[in-house]
Amino acid sequence: MLDPKFIRENAELVKAGATKKHIECDVDAFLAFDAERRRLTPRIDELRAAQKAAGKAIASAAPEERAALVAEQKAHKEALKALEQELATAEEGMDRELLRIPNVPAAEVPDGKSDEENVEVRRVGELPEFGHDVRDHIDIATAQGWLDVEAGAKLAGSRNYVLKGDLALLEEAVLQFALRHMVQKGFTQLSVPMLVREEVMVGTGYFPGGEEQTYRTDERDNLYLAGTSEVPVTGLHSGEILREADLPKLYVARTTCYRREAGTYGKDTRGIYRVHQFQKVEQVVLDIADEQRSLEHHRAILQNSEEVCQALELPYRVVNVCGGDLGGPHVQKFDIETWMPGRNGFGETHSASRFHDYQARRLGLRYRDGDGKVRFCHTLNNTVAASTRMLIALLENHQLEDGRVAVPEALRGFLDGRAVLGESLR
DSSP, X not given: OOOHHHHHHTHHHHHHHHHHHTOOOOHHHHHHHHHHHHHHHHHHHHHHHHHHHHHHXXXXXXXXXXXXXXXXXXXXXXXXXXXXXXXXXXXXXXXXXXXXXXXXXXXXSOOOSSGGGOEEEEEEXXXXXXXXXXXXXXXXXXXXXXXXXXXXXXXXXXXXXXXXXXXXXXXXXXXXXXXXXXXXXXXXXXXXXXXXXXXXXXXXXXXXXXXXXXXXXXXXXXXXXXXXXXXXXXXXXXXXXXXXXXXXXXXXXXXXXXXXXXXXTTSSOSTTSSOSEEEXXXXXXXXXXXXXXXXXXXXXXXXXXXXXXXXXXXXXXXXXXXXGGSOTTOSEEEEEEEEEXXXXXXEEEEEEEEEETHHHHHHTOEEEOTTSOEEEOEXXXXXXXXXXXXXXXXXXXXXXXXXXXXXXXXXXXXXXXXXXXXXXXX
């Protein structure tokens, strides 16, 4: 969330940011609740002081004075109770509106309503040319007996799948390669729970607003299945005050991710592009509140993921995400869209995001600087590899005419040195 003082001093900027993101919120309502809170707080403090003074006076008062003082204290108590109720209402309204006010996007974020208006920054790699009709990942994987979407639907409903044999091995190889890549970059590997409390979903900015996309357990546990390890990893130090000397914290986690994909009925139903469950390697950075450092981290985590795409010999492009495609917490986001011949287009595989202190304020994630001042951290994250979409790109870009799939050299060490997967179908 934003600093209330920042909103008071920059209300029009905050409103403009919400408009750019096409996110509905009520900044004026927040300001009204905030003004009411600031009006009530000193009056309540005065009454509490008066009540305390009256209590002392009663203890030392003469009997003939005590009745008047008791009546006065009772009046203070009743007035205080009424004002405290008004304050609670104002604070509740302030908190409710504050959680819905989005972060202010960077000036470099382009205007636009949807991902169709994201702006291409660069393209890397040559698009493959085939001497045969292009097959999509479904045709390739089913012909080899690697993918069974019917079994997935039988087990868990639509948008589920079963990977078999070499495709399951390829998934493991991609994830292991991505994880090793990040550990070699100096990131600390974590193993984190994906069942998380509601306050962690709120703290990372997924709630309110993302409840329909999230699986929830029953009322006994009241836990949520996170859609990305960003949630538990960013929340790892919530409520803590870190030492500046211990920053930045560079974390990487491999987890299974769960998404309901509510509101996507009929969209990307073929194959494994949009599914309810997949595996992902995610990088997260926690650092001091310094905009230049955040920009440097943003470039670095984007480069980390680009290096994975390059090592896997996958053509891709980087896009600057427009305002309407940004989430509430984001300052700026760059997506990597990898070429998928079966779609005859690019498909999103990575999202590199920076948030400044928006998530940290919600989480109470702080550090003590060199002057002893406690400040909120800056947070960033980026996908390193999301299993299903990377599998699509690998199968389709490296398909061979006889139905087999070539293995990029970077993955061969994870597949017993094999350079090709599958059997010739000629």
